[in-house]
Amino acid sequence: MTATTLEKTATTAATVEFRGLRREFGKAVALDGLDLTARPGELLALLGPSGCGKTTALRMLAGFEHPDSGEVLVDGEDVTRVPAHRRDAGMVFQSYSLFPHLSALDNVAFGLRMRKVPTTERQSRAAELLELVGLGDKGGNFPHQLSGGQQQRVALARALALRPRVLLLDEPLSALDAKVRLTLREEIRRLQQELGITTLFVTHDQEEALSMADRVAVMRAGRLEQCAAPAELYGRPATAFVAEFVGTMSRIPGRVTDGTAEVLGQRLPVDGEAPASPEVDVLVRPEALRVTAEDTSDARVVSSAFLGAATRVTVRLADGTEVKADLPTHEAAALGAGTAVTVSLPERPVLVADRL
Structure with a gap:
């Protein structure tokens, strides 16, 4: 040109x-x-x-x-x-x-x-x-x-x-x-x-x-x-609709009290305004979830999908909720279907929405 x-x-x-x-x-x-x-x-x-x-x-x-x-x-x-x-x-x-x-x-x-x-x-x-x-x-x-x-x-x-x-x-x-x-x-x-x-x-x-x-x-x-x-x-999606429409997002049941969300056994600050009801869904990107093998956990790996450098792992939590986590492929290789795991979030504010 x-x-x-x-x-x-x-x-x-x-x-x-x-x-x-x-x-x-x-x-x-x-x-x-x-x-x-x-x-x-x-x-x-x-x-x-x-x-x-x-x-x-x-x-x-x-x-x-x-x-x-x-x-x-x-x-x-x-x-x-x-x-x-x-x-x-x-x-x-x-x-x-x-x-x-x-x-x-x-x-x-x-x-x-x-x-x-x-x-x-x-x-x-x-x-x-x-x-x-x-x-x-x-x-x-x-x-x-x-x-x-x-x-x-x-x-x-x-x-x-x-x-x-x-x-x-x-x-x-x-x-x-x-x-x-x-x-x-x-x-x-x-x-x-x-x-x-x-x-x-x-x-x-x-x-x-x-x-x-x-x-x-x-x-x-x-x-x-x-x-x-x-x-x-x-x-930093401004609304729950944007969060779920743009990219992949998992909903994890939680509870909000005094501006803090209780989810996966953790207490994390809420990003933005929380719904009026204390019963909420916490919205989480796949790359934010940490998954670790833990024999005593009730959460189980359901399936995995190879994406190249990362592998998307689907985990069913103890309450039946399914969440998706993107892990380095070499880490995911050790987490076959049925593996007992714990799931956690980084210590940073989370986006919440009305529970579906």
Whole structure:
């Protein structure tokens, strides 16, 4: 990739703001007062289960949907009612949406042609963008002659052709196989960082969100649960929903008194506010649990799953609760199914939630 290509493709990074967005479809509330800001040049992932409102929010930024109330701002300008073709936003869809009768080069150049950019200039820019996404030798191929990953690269180049202020990605990798998905998400991240373009990325895949994004906005039922950097989101979830949606989490019955949780025979400080009821579940990540062989214990190893350097061990506690612990594989090798073990937690604050 040359500096010239970057200069021709890069745009001024924009600030995007959602202010109090509300959208109803009949009795269903898709967005319920969403407030969220994407910073200039960052990749912000919108993550959540189906129906949480993440795609609706993205479509409102693109101009394909309009809120019942609230505002969408780009660099402080209210674009809530601005038509989609005047938004300066490039969008990549899950389904690629390439024109089957046009070559890869002409697909990339299509938006430029609609804007009456001279033929020589638009073909030159389209060729540079295909080079940018690693398809410089595929300009003459039609969509049916390209793999799924290659088609998605063409769609990405087409979105960048108009030099948008904002790039929008609507689950663009979900239709691809695992190996191609991994490669393409790395390529998208590399391009986004080199171009410095503000990007909003919708996904239901937590691994994609955590590996690609500068920050992740976790949504639930049309509302924002938490927006934070991946490490903070994983290590210090603001709510029980975020804790269980992002990564693996075990629930261990416990009891809270005077801001202290009693769990696994230990007393640990509570991280954040505790529920009103003293009977709680303590939420624990697999890597936080310590598992040690102990012949007199009533807890037993149920199974294990090899993950490489770590092995995930499932333990059934004396009360029947099953918990998952990630242990170094060389340690887990000594803990076969049926082994009596003790389970403990490090001496640090724990997150608690209402007991299920």
